[in-house]
Amino acid sequence: MPNYPKSLICEDTNTQHLIIHGQGVFLFKTTPDTSSCSFILSSSDKKVKLNVIFTESSIRVVNLETDEPYIDKNNKSGLVSLSGAYFWFSLDSQNQKFYAGVGEPRMENASYKYEFPIPLLEGNKLALESLSTLTFSDSLQPLKLLRDPITQRVPLYVKDVNHLTMNDVALGGIMPSANLNAINQKLYACVSGERFVLDDPDFPEFSKAIEYSIATPGLWCNRRLLEKATEFNKDKPNIKETYLRITLGLNNGESPGIPYVMEIWPVGHYSPVHNHAFANAVIRVLHGSIHVKLFPFLCDSPSSVPEFASADFKKDDVTWISENLNQVHQLKNLESNTDTCITIQCYMYSKKDLKHYDYFDYLDSDVKIQQYEPDSDMDFISFKNLMKTEWNNRPKSKVDYMSMFNEMTSKFKKNVLSSIP
Ligand SMILES: [Fe+2]
Numbered sequence: 001m002p003n004y005p006k007s008l009i010c011e012d013t014n015t016q017h018l019i020i021h022g023q024g025v026f027l028f029k030t031t032p033d034t035s036s037c038s039f040i041l042s043s044s045d046k047k048v049k050l051n052v053i054f055t056e057s058s059i060r061v062v063n064l065e066t067d068e069p070y071i072d073k074n075n076k077s078g079l080v081s082l083s084g085a086y087f088w089f090s091l092d093s094q095n096q097k098f099y100a101g102v103g104e105p106r107m108e109n110a111s112y113k114y115e116f117p118i119p120l121l122e123g124n125k126l127a128l129e130s131l132s133t134l135t136f137s138d139s140l141q142p143l144k145l146l147r148d149p150i151t152q153r154v155p156l157y158v159k160d161v162n163h164l165t166m167n168d169v170a171l172g173g174i175m176p177s178a179n180l181n182a183i184n185q186k187l188y189a190c191v192s193g194e195r196f197v198l199d200d201p202d203f204p205e206f207s208k209a210i211e212y213s214i215a216t217p218g219l220w221c222n223r224r225l226l227e228k229a230t231e232f233n234k235d236k237p238n239i240k241e242t243y244l245r246i247t248l249g250l251n252n253g254e255s256p257g258i259p260y261v262m263e264i265w266p267v268g269h270y271s272p273v274h275n276h277a278f279a280n281a282v283i284r285v286l287h288g289s290i291h292v293k294l295f296p297f298l299c300d301s302p303s304s305v306p307e308f309a310s311a312d313f314k315k316d317d318v319t320w321i322s323e324n325l326n327q328v329h330q331l332k333n334l335e336s337n338t339d340t341c342i343t344i345q346c347y348m349y350s351k352k353d354l355k356h357y358d359y360f361d362y363l364d365s366d367v368k369i370q371q372y373e374p375d376s377d378m379d380f381i382s383f384k385n386l387m388k389t390e391w392n393n394r395p396k397s398k399v400d401y402m403s404m405f406n407e408m409t410s411k412f413k414k415n416v417l418s419s420i421p
Helices: 124-130 166-171 181-192 206-215 220-230 380-392 398-415
Strands: 008-009 013-019 024-028 038-045 049-055 059-063 087-092 096-101 112-115 130-135 140-146 156-157 175-178 244-248 260-265 280-287 289-294 309-314 318-321 329-332 341-348 360-364 369-374
Touching: 024 038, 038 140, 049 156, 059 112, 087 260, 124 130, 130 140, 166 175, 181 280, 181 318, 206 220, 206 280, 206 380, 220 244, 244 380, 260 329, 280 309, 289 341, 309 318
Parallel strands: 156 175
Antiparallel strands: 008 140, 013 130, 024 087, 024 140, 038 049, 038 130, 049 059, 087 096, 096 112, 156 318, 244 260, 260 341, 280 318, 280 341, 289 309, 289 329, 360 369
16 A cells, blocks of 8 residues: 555645545645635546635535535634634545634534535535545645544543553543554653653652752752743743753754753643644643643734633543644643652654754743743752752751751841842
8 A cells, every 4th residue: 555645745736636535634825814715526537526705604515416515503703813723624435524723623612513414415425525626716825634534533641552442442531542643652752651750769769859849949959940940921921920940961863952841830820822843742640730721823913812621631641742733732630639740741743844943932921922942940860859959858856947947047048128118
């Protein structure tokens, strides 16, 4: 069987060819202020032609041979004029279904759903299978073609062969690690092992030491978080919008920033809404739990866009990001949690990504898109050694605690109170 690519970046022409006839997803943008657009899906012999029409209030498909419209009665929207919005149409001849929507191409973002009546008509299936070509006017900017159609929700939780059950596969709620894309399978294989843990024989109290460093004024984590309060908003310090990035290894030119990052999220702390430079990623929770909101696209229009899904990941849960899915998210260690959350995130560009955009774009407090260059607060080995030192130097008796308390009080009086007029 030929090795058909999973996706293709569209060339800037008014005709595109599906990767496999009768199936796939077409992603496109519209020129500003476009209130409607359409494209024709046709067979190579032109005997089958569908007109796919997007307006601000609807999406519909019309069979140009029979004039039959394929209407979704629940569909009330189509094009939106929000910044960053893009659109998609999914053709699925095997299941005789059409889906269309805004933002990431997935079931949760579908605003148009059409299923041909049951029983499936063989002639109809053959007609849909013959569709292979898209043609359109200049008001539509083609972005990408995906080989496979939208068929079901894409699971967020990953399990490997030793944890995957028959029920998991039947219910479709779990992503088998074998079904991740090739890059994410590689990343998963690196961080999912039983020995890839925070509290190892070398430092069994590592997570406690990090909690201690965060909670104790003057220690490194506490101090560094305070220093980062203006990281995402230069003029509006916000200690809650901070987290620590401890990096493992070096940037090999295959990822935005260093590929392995241990992120430390104190309770109540969160990231801005941000994307991931179209990179692939695998995220594993090493300690505590994290709440993730997913957004259809990064939007800096005043009304922005709400999340379409959210999920909580606890210790040892693994989730993923691909160039097309789960790209825009916001992470938060919820106020209701008691433990700091620590995650390992690893990133890698797709092989065909020759652009290597090196920034994560994020929304600042004025809902404006800014560039964030993924950086490092400290190298992992240095950080672990520092945590060991801080932990070993912690007060061991009430006398030690009182002495530390007095020392901190005197520093606070000297450095902070004395500066207040
Ligand atoms: Fe992220």
